[in-house]
Amino acid sequence: MIRFLFKGLIRDKHRSLLPLIVVALGVMLTVVFHSWLTGVISDSIEYNARFTTGHVKVMTMAYADNLDQMPNDLALLNADSLTVALKKQFPGMEWVERIHFAGLVDVPDRSGETRAQGNTIGFGIDLFTPGSAEIDRMNIRKSVVEGRLPKQNGEILISNELASDMKLKPGDTISLISSTMYGEMAIYNFTVAGTVVFGTSFLDRGTIIADIADVRQALNMEGASGEILGLSQKGYFDKNEATEIAAAFNRNYNKPADEFSPVMKTLMEQNNLGALVDYSSVILTVLVAVFLLAMSIVLWNAGLLGGLRRYGEFGMRLAIGEEKGHVYKTMIYESLLIGTFGSLAGVALGMVFAWYFQHYGLNLKGMMQNATIIMPTVFKARITPVTWFIGFIPGILSTLIGTMLSGIGIYKRQTAQLFKELEA
Amino acid sequence: MDSGHLITIQHLKKHFAMGAGKFTALNGIDLTFDKGEFTGIIGPSGSGKTTLLNIIGSLDVPSEGKAIVMGKSVGDLGAREAAMLRKTKLGFIFQSYNLLQVHTVYENVEFPLLLLGIDAATRKQMVKDALEWVGLTDKTSSRPAQLSGGECQRVAIARAMVKKPEIVLADEPTANLDAANSHHILQTMEKLNHEFRTTFIFATHDEKVIGYIRRKIFLEDGKVAKDELITKS
Incomplete structure (x- = not known):
């Protein structure tokens, strides 16, 4: 049976190749976007650290x-x-x-x-x-x-x-x-x-x-x-590390009454970088979440449409005697397979682009002629451990949810109704 | 519950919701079918033929009354039991063949046997036999798109018959075929009916089909208008 379903999956490009391409593209964009955004924000902070503020x-x-x-x-x-x-x-x-x-x-x-x-x-x-x-x-x-x-x-x-x-x-x-x-x-x-x-x-x-x-x-x-x-x-910049060191130093060396006594400030306490770090963290989270949601909706819909397109086939399989639960399970397994392979391909592709942007970056010098803070003009991506798995969220989870939702119709419809859709 | 008949229909009614009201597709049907019948349910569109066939095939359930198929009341069956009945005892043939387009002729016919969990060697022999019955042994590797309409319907017959079911339900099986192919299909089914004593029930208004069947049940507005046995010389 598995072999039979696998053959169907491989041969039906609407079930395999197209969803695979959609998932791979979605995951690739997620990976590139996340790494690039992480790189831009980290670079801005790191530039300031290296040139003026230190950590x-x-x-x-x-x-x-x-x-x-x-x-x-x-x-x-x-x-x-x-x-x-x-x-x-x-x-x-x-x-x-x-x-x-x-x-x-x-x-x-x-x-x-x-x-x-x-x-x-x-x-x-x-x-x-x-x-x-x-x-x-x-x-x-x-x-x-x-x-x-x-x-x-x-x-x-x-x-x-x-x-x-x-x-x-x-x-x-x-x-x-x-x-x-x-x-x-x-x-x-x-x-x-x-x-x-x-x-x-x-x-x-x-x-x-x-x-x-x-x-x-x-x-x-x-x-x-x-x-x-x-x-x-x-x-x-490790916020916790810097805060702990600064606190330890100031306990020993800083004398508030002596304005010439040394004081240690973290990067976040200089040049309004604290707000930048906090905002960056929030913005990164929000942007990545929005992008993840958008990609999830796309992939969810792909899963949904893929399932709806096959209602007729499901009707026929049910008529021949396949159980609804079995049909539903095969849909889930297929979407897991597509999601996993699509995500792997997407992560691989995304990593190639992320690597390129990490090494060569995107030169936006023309847009930053009047910048008054220390920021790189060449925006580079940064590959972090998160980059490796973030694409799997839309890639597998959303594809799976889309398929699961479309599959609910198998339970909600009378078998005869699925059948009419088959005849249509 | 065993009445001695293969299928017993008692006071069967089927309503469908339609807007605020309801549409009655079957309105008090009483029928029995016995093993080996070659029966046609005849009537114009909307007379309830397909609905009756769906209920007998446990694809749908009665609103009122009973449909007892091989001792099992369709309305009382759970989804799993209904699937088991279809898997083991029933075969379906559809107007538009409904073959899996990405699978070969062999694989389409093999599919019901996979659901039954039959071992590979036995499966292979059974598929070979079924394709011999319909004369398609030379098309095993073809895909449905490479076949004519008549050939596709023969594959559908082989798929319905491969597990040697007790009952084959055929909904307008010749509607999409020309005369020559229709006769070929009907002769094939008639031969299988004789050979295996499989009960065939057709929903049709095709004169060609009517010429082959041995019992005609006329439906009008969801009721049996006439139930006629044909004695062939």
């Missing part, structure tokens, strides 16, 4: 209160010893010192007169210590479009857009005009080693990247750092 960040309380102004006069003193303590106390995080600063880039002509000037936001990061992960963390190696990475002190990278606006090329000298930690005017010369494109409009408009030792020298910040970023070795 947690240690600053002085005063610095934290004026974070938007990058107030290096309120920076952490003896930051190196604090970093060593952090590494020891919280080994699950990578701890890096950063100086985030603002200033003016002045480009001189041959006679030393100003040829061009532009605003800049700078990052002082550890470029030269062997084993430093900062270059890879900020994806600088792959972001260099002209020239090379800095090899020695005094060399910097500059965003390609700013370099282009100011007609700078590798080897040129610029002067950074800013203020020291003590409020004095600072002028420091750098050599452009290369230009970079981060794929983030906010950064690409005018950023310079220098070694933190150079920035300390330029801004007279010996032994000080504006920020110490902590990045989870898991590679992504």
Whole structure:
């Protein structure tokens, strides 16, 4: 009997191939949509973490209160010893010192007169210590479009857009005009080693990247750092982990009465990212739920129509003596088979697209020229464990429910009525 | 409940809901059928032929009265018992053949035997025999779409007869066939009726069928108008 039904299933393309294609397409879209949405949201959060907020960040309380102004006069003193303590106390995080600063880039002509000037936001990061992960963390190696990475002190990278606006090329000298930690005017010369494109409009408009030792020298910040970023070795933001570490740190180090005492803030407590993380989580859930529902309705209907189309056949089978329960069971088994194979095919196809989007992404730079938050312009998918099974929800469950609903008609109708539908 | 007849119909009425009211398809039928009959239920459209056949075939239930088929009251049968009756004792032939289009001739005929759980070797022999009865041994691998209307109906006969049922119910079996094919079909059924003493009950208004049957039951407005035995010379 199983063989007989299987032959029917294989031969009747309306029962096998077409539903299989519909299920596979539905599942594929679900997989791609979920992975892409997860990737976009995670990337936005991770970009912010890597460039500015970390998963947690240690600053002085005063610095934290004026974070938007990058107030290096309120920076952490003896930051190196604090970093060593952090590494020891919280080994699950990578701890890096950063100086985030603002200033003016002045480009001189041959006679030393100003040829061009532009605003800049700078990052002082550890470029030269062997084993430093900062270059890879900020994806600088792959972001260099002209020239090379800095090899020695005094060399910097500059965003390609700013370099282009100011007609700078590798080897040129610029002067950074800013203020020291003590409020004095600072002028420091750098050599452009290369230009970079981060794929983030906010950064690409005018950023310079220098070694933190150079920035300390330029801004007279010996032994000080504006920020110490902590990045989870898991590679992504874990809200619980970050909250626990921040609470533990603040219990030991933070003294509310001393505005220069260090305080640790999680990613969610900076740049309104808490709302973004929460909204993202809600939006991801809602969008995925809506999409799942839509796909479920499509597949449910496919199952329903597939069942209704066969009422005549069921009538004949019942007339010959097959029991209603047996007919119903065979429908369910068929839909399970179609749902399972369709879902497997859909997941496989979806994973191919998800993988493509994870590696190459979708470039939406043109739509994000005026973005003021750090977001990637190339939106990439992210394959997570959920991606592997989320497609099975519409693929199997909805197909099954559709078939079960259509099959109820077998019980509700008199056999003779099914028969009339057969004759029709 | 055993009256000695193969089928006993007593005061049978069948109503169908129609809007707020009801339509009476059968209005007090009393009939008996015995083994080996070759009987036609004759009447115009709407006279209740198919409804009567459906009730005898346990595809439908009486509204009033009784239909006792091989000792079992159709109205009292549960779905499972009715299915068992159809599976073991009844065969159906339909006007539009109702073959499974994606299955071969062999598989269509084999289907009732699969439901009966007959082993493969026996099944194979029974299908072969049934196809021999209808002269279709050369078409075993064909699909219904590759056959003529007459051949399709012969497959339907083989499917109905393969399990050697006590009763075959045929609803307008020649309605879609030309004269030559109709005669061929009827001769085949007549031969099987003689050979196995299977009871054949036709619902028909086809003159060609009427020419073959040995008992004519005329239905008019849901009632038996005339019940006539034909003596053939």
